[in-house]
Amino acid sequence: MLKTKVMISDTEKITSSSSNSNSNNRMTGTTHFDVIIVGGSYSGLAAAMSLGRALRKVLIIDSGKPCNGQTPLSHNFLTQDGKIPKEITTLAKQQVAIYKTVEFLSEWATSGKKTEKGFEIETSSGDVFTSTKLIFATGIKDAMPDTKGFAECWGISVLHCPYCHGYEERSETTGILGNGEYGFEFAKLISNWTKDLTLFTNGITVLTNEQTASLQKHHIKIVEKEIGQLEHTNGKLEKIIFKDGSEKTLKAIYTRLPFVQHCPIPQQLGCELTDDGYIKIDTFQRTTIKGIYACGDNTTRMRTVANAVAMGTTTGMIVNKELVEEKF
Structure with a gap:
């Protein structure tokens, strides 16, 4: 199973939010928290802000390496459209750090345990922190194919979301990497952004006759050749x-990759996954284990910064409400 990296560089380390500045010192010495959040990107930081504003003692454990770290610009997030992803997280950390009950930790979360009073999280240094509630905002890890050039282009010109990147690639020579029902549906969607579109099935097509006819009717080309490599310059296809x-000139290509959960701890604690591999949650962000919540990309295929922030904010409010209810 994957070990979750939750380390940030010394220059990014924020250990005591009361100082509202970066520091190389360790935490204030607190070991028990109302909530531990594993994963401190968009969703985790949003949850922390809700909880900090509710005066909850919170510990965020974060890697500083989100899945979109290679993506040049973030889009379709109101007030942040066109920003560098790291700019968004840097500002978010600064704003969350204002709340004095929120602390940050720069280590690996290596294991978790259920206790009578809540949960324990152990880090790579051997430190153990406890909490009443636990939130996983750990995202997913994309399983890159071994196609040469693919990983270097991922998030730059090999894309997963037209709502995040489609406007910038509008009317360009564009491809879809997919086959069958998935390839057909994705090609239909992307045709809204460009009319110069080709579906690359990377082998013999499994499209139905009706699907093939529909794509041809809309002038979407189908190429069944196997792909050898992607030629690019600095990730630009x-x-x-x-x-x-043979070759085909392209500016962008869309595809969806298989993935694994970035963090194995939820499953170690008994949290169930959906058939698609996401952490199973209810409408209140609760996993199948009482006291554990999840938000962001590890729970949904709706993989956008805006959605991650919305889910995190909601999770923080729900967790605080349930902490309140447990006292009455």
Whole structure:
């Protein structure tokens, strides 16, 4: 199973929120918190802000390496459209750090345990922190294919979301990497942004006759050749080179990758996953284990910064409400 990295660099370390500045010192010495949040990107920080404003003692454990770290710009997030992703998280950390009951920790979360009073999280240094509630905002890890050039282009010109990137690639020569029902539906969607569109099935098509006819009717080309590599400059796609030596010039290509949960601890604690591999939650962000909540990309295919923030904010409010209710 994957070990979750939750380390940030010394220059990014914020250990005591009361100082509202970066520090190389360790935490204030607190070991028990109302809530521990594992994962401190958009969703985790949003949850922390809600909880900090509710005067809850919170510990955020974060890697500082979100899935969109390679993405040049973030889009479709009101007030933050066109910002560098790290700019958003940097500002978010500064704003969360204002709340004196919220602390940050720069270590690895290596294991978790259920206790009579809540939960324990152990870090790579051997330190153990306890909390009444636990939130996982740990995201997912994309499983990159071994196609040369693919990983370097991921998030830059090999894309997963037209709502995040489609406007910038509008009317460009664009591809879809997919097959069957998935390839057909994705091609239909992307045709809204460009009319110069090709579906690359990377082998023999499994499209139905009706799907093939529908794509052809809308002038969407189908290429069944196997892909050899992606030629690019600094992640900006230039062409697909097929295994037979032929080429196709492209500016962007959309696809969806298989993934694994970035953090194994929820499953270690008994949290169930959906058939698609996401952490199973109810409408109140509760996992299948009482006292554990999840938010962000680890719970949904709706993979946008705006959605992660919304889910985190909601989770923080719900967790605070349940802490209140447990006292009455």
